[in-house]
Amino acid sequence: MAAVTTVKRDDTYKHFWDRYSDRPDIGSMMLNKNADELEESDRFDVLDSLPDVTGKDVVDIGAGIGRFTSVFAEKARHVVSTDFIESFILKNRERNAHFNNITFKVADAIHLELPSSSVDLVFTNWLLMYLSDSETLQFLLNVLRWLRPDGYVKLRESCSQPSTGRSTNVTLHSDANPTSYRFESIYIELVQNLRYRCPEGKIWRLDIQWSCSVPTYIKHFGNWRQVHWLAKKVLAEDQQAPLAYDQYLQLFSHDWQDEQREIDMKLDGERSNWSDSVFNDAILANSAIVPKNSTIISYNPRRLAYHCHINAHLLAERFTCNIWNVETNPYYYRTSLTKSTELKDNRVRFGWNENLALAIKYWGDHEAAFHSFLATELLSTTDEATMDQLPKILNNDSHLLLLEPADNVEQDSLRFKKILEKNFKVVSISEVTEQVHAHIKEYLKNRKEVFFIYTGLIVA
Ligand SMILES: C[S@@+](CC[C@H](N)C(=O)[O-])C[C@H]1O[C@@H](n2cnc3c(N)ncnc32)[C@H](O)[C@@H]1O
The missing domain is CATH 3.40.50.150 (Vaccinia Virus protein VP39)
Known part of the structure; x- marks a missing residue:
């Protein structure tokens, strides 16, 4: 103008x-x-x-x-x-x-x-x-x-x-x-x-x-x-x-x-998510990922779908942790603030940043050291330069727990491993496609929406 x-x-x-x-x-x-x-x-x-x-x-x-x-x-x-x-x-x-x-x-x-x-x-x-x-x-x-x-x-x-x-x-x-x-x-x-x-x-x-x-x-x-x-x-x-x-x-x-x-209609009232048990099982399998009273950060670009994200409120409840969540889509940011205002769990906070690099800059300026970093779609949406910055906001024995979509499980596992090994030690990569499919199907059952195919890998 x-x-x-x-x-x-x-x-x-x-x-x-x-x-x-x-x-x-x-x-x-x-x-x-x-x-x-x-x-x-x-x-x-x-x-x-x-x-x-x-x-x-x-x-x-x-x-x-x-x-x-x-x-x-x-x-x-x-x-x-x-x-x-x-x-x-x-x-x-x-x-x-x-x-x-x-x-x-x-x-x-x-x-x-x-x-x-x-x-x-x-x-x-x-x-x-x-x-x-x-x-x-x-x-x-x-x-x-x-x-x-x-x-x-x-x-x-x-x-x-x-x-x-x-x-x-x-x-x-x-x-x-x-x-x-x-x-x-x-x-x-x-x-x-x-x-x-x-x-x-x-x-x-x-x-x-x-x-x-x-x-x-x-x-x-x-x-x-x-x-x-x-x-x-x-x-x-x-x-x-x-x-x-x-x-x-x-x-x-x-x-x-x-x-x-339109997005409010889809997300307001969402209390559970298809990713809940995937993350829950992975954390239960390794208690060092989210110890009691730890402060963790989650990243939710939600590129694949509005429902592809981590349920922060549930994690805070189940594992008694504090959790900062990065949203990159303004509309999902609002639905997250709506949910927070309804549930009133002080341990759960949300920020909006256009991308992960700006979120890292924000927390880097605060000299933050999060105990763990949880994400959906991290490796599939983040460039190498940003991945190199990530350790800046994590403490020395931090854990990454990532749920990634994969086109080809074998090739993507190798690719993700290579990206991660530059800055982290990869403990395990497991395929969770079947589990994820079942949960998405259940989640979408009452939503009258087209089932969406997700081949998942959980990386720890
Ligand atoms: C809620 S108060 C906040 C005052 C101050 N910013 C603070 O936080 O302490 C809103 C202020 O905005 C002023 N204000 C509202 N509309 C304005 C406008 N169009 N031009 C100038 N001042 C305005 C009001 O007079 C009032 O002082």
């Missing part, structure tokens, strides 16, 4: 926030009566995994009373802190009066004007949910224009439901709540698919580095759908022309949501 059409401002959200203007405090910022108890840990969560802002130019949009502005101002070269509620900005200025590197602005995010390529980090925390679809699109296009190459945008939104979940006694929302609780997936789709052509003719895009739930809200509200993302402005490798504004809007407001609903 080239020119940005001017979006007609929707006043609904301004009226909504005007109602809190006489309360410029933490409670209004978090719309939560118990905000004092949550604020610090929420702030730490949201700031975790951000790029270093030392000497950088940061813009905090929808900054409210500036609980994040203060943190950025300590290191950044300059911070623009802006919100459309005047009393919030007055309080923000008062709280941050000891800094001399902040510009405070009362401005609507949609009409905010910043020079092109002038910002290293655009930070928002609970903003897009107060913009219409069209405004969200325009805002993200502006972000692409404001950011310097390799600059970042940080987003955090209440997805699919209010932050407090079912705890209606702590919310500060009144009945009339116009907030858009969008699906997690459609934010990912929009951010990943947007393209911006700069005046020099180059096409830029945002590349999401990671996406995950905010732990404070898992702990306090059993809500896995407080989601945050970090995206980086990069040159679009394909230099494919941007879509027209209306095409993006059609995708964002309709098509991606329809796609999500």
Whole structure:
């Protein structure tokens, strides 16, 4: 998309926030009566995994009373802190009066004007949910224009439901709540698919580095759908022309949501999976794979089918382990967060990364050392360079437990063994085709779906 059409401002959200203007405090910022108890840990969560802002130019949009502005101002070269509620900005200025590197602005995010390529980090925390679809699109296009190459945008939104979940006694929302609780997936789709052509003719895009739930809200509200993302402005490798504004809007407001609903229909309510007993048997056969209280990681690219994945909740339950799960498809990521929010098992967490390399980078930056790595379709979807990085996030006696599709069992066993032996000692490779076939057949029995052929190998 080239020119940005001017979006007609929707006043609904301004009226909504005007109602809190006489309360410029933490409670209004978090719309939560118990905000004092949550604020610090929420702030730490949201700031975790951000790029270093030392000497950088940061813009905090929808900054409210500036609980994040203060943190950025300590290191950044300059911070623009802006919100459309005047009393919030007055309080923000008062709280941050000891800094001399902040510009405070009362401005609507949609009409905010910043020079092109002038910002290293655009930070928002609970903003897009107060913009219409069209405004969200325009805002993200502006972000692409404001950011310097390799600059970042940080987003955090209440997805699919209010932050407090079912705890209606702590919310500060009144009945009339116009907030858009969008699906997690459609934010990912929009951010990943947007393209911006700069005046020099180059096409830029945002590349999401990671996406995950905010732990404070898992702990306090059993809500896995407080989601945050970090995206980086990069040159679009394909230099494919941007879509027209209306095409993006059609995708964002309709098509991606329809796609999500279709997948929800297939996966919501899934409590057991055909791979359950395959993994269960393999772990029981070697208790060193998932010892009690260990922390393991699972990888689920789900290229073959939506149901080709590891049932993390079941593993946490059966083996008393903590498990981080990497999803690479935004729609399955949402169904996993839905399931997590329903089952409320704190030991189970999900992240979305476009690929395994980005998941390894995320955990490498956290200096993680997982006890084991479990996956479906690892060897059939991962390149050699990424496989070489994998040991970085595993401890020295880590185990890999992989369920792989195979076209030809003999040839693929040799091929997989060769790939693995570069970095790991292969303990065993067993064919599980028959077992897998029987389980898939059972799983699909009530789903009215075509049986799908799977020749499986389990590699440990
Ligand atoms: C839930 S509060 C979060 C405040 C702050 N980001 C934080 O996390 O502490 C949402 C903030 O976004 C501001 N806001 C909502 N829509 C806005 C818009 N279109 N332009 C500027 N500010 C907006 C509200 O006034 C409010 O301060």
